[in-house]
Amino acid sequence: MLADATNDERVHEALHQIGTLHDARHVIFDHDTRHMFASVFDGSWDTYIDDFAQTEVGDRFDKVFSHTEGFPGVADPGVKDWFVAHQAPAGVFVSSYPDLTVQQVWKDQRVSEAFQAVLDTPEFRAALDNPANAELLATPAFQKLLEEASA
Amino acid sequence: MNTADSGGAAGVSVEIDDVQSGALRPRPVPYEGRFVFLRVDDRHAGRALLRRLLPVTSGGLPSANRSQDAWVTVAFTYQGLRALGVPQESLDSFPLAFREGMAARAELIGDVGESAPAHWEAPFGTGDVHIALSALSSDAGQLDEELERARAAYEDTPGLQVIWQQEVRQLPTGRTTFGFRDGISHPNIEGVGLPGSNPQEAPIKAGEFILGYPDETGSLPSMPSPDVLGRNGTYVAVRKIHTNVAAWRRYLRANSSNAEEEALLAAKMVGRWPSGAPLTLAPEHDDPELAADPRRVNNFLYRENDDRGYRCPAGAHIRRTNPRDATIIGDARMHRLIRRGTTYGPPLPEGVLEDDGADRGLVGVFIGAHLERQFEFIKAEWVNDGNFIGYPGEKDPVAGHHGGSGTVTIPEKPVRRRLRSLPSFVVTRGGEYCFLPGLRALRWLAELED
Numbered sequence: 001m002l003a004d005a006t007n008d009e010r011v012h013e014a015l016h017q018i019g020t021l022h023d024a025r026h027v028i029f030d031h032d033t034r035h036m037f038a039s040v041f042d043g044s045w046d047t048y049i050d051d052f053a054q055t056e057v058g059d060r061f062d063k064v065f066s067h068t069e070g071f072p073g074v075a076d077p078g079v080k081d082w083f084v085a086h087q088a089p090a091g092v093f094v095s096s097y098p099d100l101t102v103q104q105v106w107k108d109q110r111v112s113e114a115f116q117a118v119l120d121t122p123e124f125r126a127a128l129d130n131p132a133n134a135e136l137l138a139t140p141a142f143q144k145l146l147e148e149a150s151a
Numbered sequence: 152m153n154t155a156d157s158g159g160a161a162g163v164s165v166e167i168d169d170v171q172s173g174a175l176r177p178r179p180v181p182y183e184g185r186f187v188f189l190r191v192d193d194r195h196a197g198r199a200l201l202r203r204l205l206p207v208t209s210g211g212l213p214s215a216n217r218s219q220d221a222w223v224t225v226a227f228t229y230q231g232l233r234a235l236g237v238p239q240e241s242l243d244s245f246p247l248a249f250r251e252g253m254a255a256r257a258e259l260i261g262d263v264g265e266s267a268p269a270h271w272e273a274p275f276g277t278g279d280v281h282i283a284l285s286a287l288s289s290d291a292g293q294l295d296e297e298l299e300r301a302r303a304a305y306e307d308t309p310g311l312q313v314i315w316q317q318e319v320r321q322l323p324t325g326r327t328t329f330g331f332r333d334g335i336s337h338p339n340i341e342g343v344g345l346p347g348s349n350p351q352e353a354p355i356k357a358g359e360f361i362l363g364y365p366d367e368t369g370s371l372p373s374m375p376s377p378d379v380l381g382r383n384g385t386y387v388a389v390r391k392i393h394t395n396v397a398a399w400r401r402y403l404r405a406n407s408s409n410a411e412e413e414a415l416l417a418a419k420m421v422g423r424w425p426s427g428a429p430l431t432l433a434p435e436h437d438d439p440e441l442a443a444d445p446r447r448v449n450n451f452l453y454r455e456n457d458d459r460g461y462r463c464p465a466g467a468h469i470r471r472t473n474p475r476d477a478t479i480i481g482d483a484r485m486h487r488l489i490r491r492g493t494t495y496g497p498p499l500p501e502g503v504l505e506d507d508g509a510d511r512g513l514v515g516v517f518i519g520a521h522l523e524r525q526f527e528f529i530k531a532e533w534v535n536d537g538n539f540i541g542y543p544g545e546k547d548p549v550a551g552h553h554g555g556s557g558t559v560t561i562p563e564k565p566v567r568r569r570l571r572s573l574p575s576f577v578v579t580r581g582g583e584y585c586f587l588p589g590l591r592a593l594r595w596l597a598e599l600e601d
Contacts, residue, residue: 019480020538042538047531050368050524051481077373101543103480 014055020048020102026064035068042101046080053079119149163364165342165357168211169383169589173224174518175345175360176213178334178491179289181321185298186389186514188274188315188583189282189305191234194599196310197282198235201225201597203304204284207297210590212345221288221297225593226387226585228252231281236599237380244376245586248522249386252276253582260527261535261552266579272391274314275581283389283585285516287493317391319493319514327494328394328511329549329576330417332427332442336449336473338487348449352475355487361385362520367484372520375586380596383589388517388526390582396499397506399576404504406570419561420548422467430463431456453477460562465540468549471533480532480539488525489518512577522584550577 015021024039052058053074062074072078097105118124127133136142167175191197209222227235229250233242248256254268254276262268268276284301288294305311326332339347341354342364358366362374363382374381407413414437418424424437431451433441442448454476457463463470465477472490474483496511519525532538535552537545546552548559557573588596 017481043532047528048481050485053368054482054485075368075370077368077370101538103538103541104543107541 010056011060014057017055018048018052018057022102022105035064037065040095042103046083049074049080115145115148163342163357165361165364166383166589167343169591170210170361170385171224171587171590171593172209172211172213172222173226173285173287174385174387174587175340175343175489176222177337177345178287178493179220180334181325182287182289182493183291183294183318183320184285184287184493185294185319186315186317187284187286187301187305187313188280189284190274190279190312190314191231191281191310192312193310194234194236196308197231198597198599200282200305200308200311201235201593204301205590205593205597207300207304208590208593212343221286221290221293223297223301224285224287224587226283226285226389226587227596228280228283228583228585230278231283232586232596234281235596236601237596241376241380244374244381246373246522248527249584249586252278253388253390253584256527256584260530261546262579262582264552264554265575266552266577268581271579271581275391275583279314280583283387283583317495317514319495322494322498324498326425327492327513328396328496328498329399329421330425331421331423332425333492335423335427336469336490338489348445349475350446350450351452353484355484358520359487359525360489360518360520366520367482377595380588380592382592384592385518385520385587386522386526387585387587388515388522388582389585390515390517391495391580392512392515393510393578393580394512395506395574395576395578396511397504398574400499401504402574402576416561419464420467420559422463422469429469430467434462451475461564464559464561466537466542466545466548466560468547471540471547472529472550474533474540477540486525486528486533487519488529491516491518512580518587548573548576551575552577 020042022040022042024037027036027038028034029036052061058074065071065074070082072082076082100108128137137146189200191200204223204225207223208225213220229242229245229252232245242250253260253262254271257263257266257268274280284305286294286297286301288297305313322328324330335348337345337348338360339349339352339354340357340360342357347354356364356366358364358372362372362384364371366372375384403413403417407416414424418430418437423429424433424442426437426439426442427448428438428442429448429451431453432438432447452475453460453463453470458478460466460470465471470477473487476483492513492515494511494513497509499507499509499511517526534547534550537543542560545558545560548557551557553573553575555572555574557571557575559570559573561568561570
């Protein structure tokens with residue numbers, strides 16, 4: 001059950017709906033006696049937990065955690081207290097993009113793909129060579145864009 | 152409704168007559184009202200007050216007779232329940248946000264800078280507000296009558312102090328101090344018998360608004376104990392908000408080149424025109440005829456015709472605070488709220504751009520069975536951030552605290568408009584979290600012993 005989540009279409013759909021989760025993993029260790037769940041998300045951990053419980057991922061979550069001792073169920077009003085009682089602080093946590101939310105990463109990816117597609121159109125090359133656009137090309141903002149376009 | 156299809160919900164019938172009228176009734180139009188805060192210095196005096204207030208406090212829905220449209224509502228802060236001698240075990244059963252009180256949660260809900268509790272008007276946030284009474288009516292004579300009955304219950308009683316009062320009334324324009332009609336939207340609550348304002352909204356489970364019934368998670372929400380105290384109660388966030396109307400007008404003027412553009416910009420920030428007509432249904436100009444039609448004024452969703460926000464920006468005030476079916480992070484149905492805004496202070500005369508120093512604004516009442524998942528979530532995620540709509544860090548243009556550096560994104564083709572250097576148009580003067588018990592619970596409180 002843990003293995004198939006990566007390629008499940010419905011899980012991807014739910015992740016898209018949740019929209020704050022960068023990544024998550026379940027780890028079974030200590031000779032299959034202990035379980036660790038670790039995730040990276042935007043905002044505080046419990047903000048969206050009730051929303052999350054309503055989705056396909058919430059169902060999966062519930063099934064996995066049902067094998068842990070005393071888990072009250074992801075939709076139980078006491079579930080936040082259970083998580084708080086079982087959490088352990090990370091000794092070290094670093095991120096390469098600490099200020100980017102999942103929403104921004106997605107937006108950046110869409111913009112980048114669209115930008116690359118524009119660069120591939122001959123009409124765009126022609127527009128750059130058109131003297132009528134010289135003023136736009138000379139602006140620092142457009143120069144930044146061209147710098148990204150050049151390599 | 153097809154009862155055969157409603158499954159578990161078929162058995163749910165809300166004991167509406169035990170729910171205080173102030174919880175579910177939409178604000179009348181026009182309206183007059185008063186808020187009164189009391190401090191209880193002697194629990195016996197407090198309980199005696201409740202016994203006298205019981206016959207004044209009404210439950211249930213509006214009567215057909217509009218002349219009886221007046222009601223008194225009684226609510227308690229955590230400190231108030233303690234002052235009345237509610238047992239510790241029961242006090243401990245209330246949710247954390249309520250026990251801590253609004254002032255302690257200020258940073259979370261964005262009451263920072265000039266809106267921080269350090270600058271609040273006394274007695275907000277001091278722990279002295281114990282009982283919050285409110286009276287609301289469509290008729291000044293009715294209101295006075297109700298107030299007189301309530302006043303007889305609390306005036307000149309040793310052990311009780313009236314520590315704050317605020318009159319509210321609809322402005323002659325019928326609009327808020329910013330110049331927009333409000334009080335239009337009301338959720339469609341299952342099993343209550345009160346029509347929602349949006350015919351396209353699927354009923355929300357009663358447990359989202361009243362304790363003792365299943366909510367949208369499918370569970371019974373946790374409820375204060377004993378049962379008799381919690382059942383048919385709910386929570387209220389009461390806030391006094393000062394509106395800086397001159398700054399609002401100046402910002403609109405500075406960012407538009409004629410009156411028509413100015414009106415459109417204001418509508419883009421609010422999501423409705425001054426008449427109340429929503430941008431999603433009236434994208435080009437105000438439509439007072441549509442606004443006057445109760446079947447049409449709130450009859451819309453976003454996803455099908457306006458998901459990108461070319462009509463009503465995703466960041467507009469009414470779309471942030473009630474995103475309906477728009478594409479957002481999470482599930483909007485988990486974060487519904489009953490809102491009742493009432494205006495205080497004189498209007499700033501039409502066309503005036505300089506602040507006249509008068510205090511004007513609104514007393515806002517926000518009602519739901521889950522303070523953290525509803526009011527606090529909405530403030531933190533929807534009003535004071537924009538990540539949920541893809542604009543991280545951008546706040547509600549009207550209700551957000553911008554401190555001069557806010558931005559507003561207005562979708563437009565070919566390129567979105569982005570306004571900068573937004574000042575705050577509102578300042579929080581204070582707020583309290585209250586528990587609004589059912590009528591049986593009110594009696595239980597009145598009959599506490601020792």
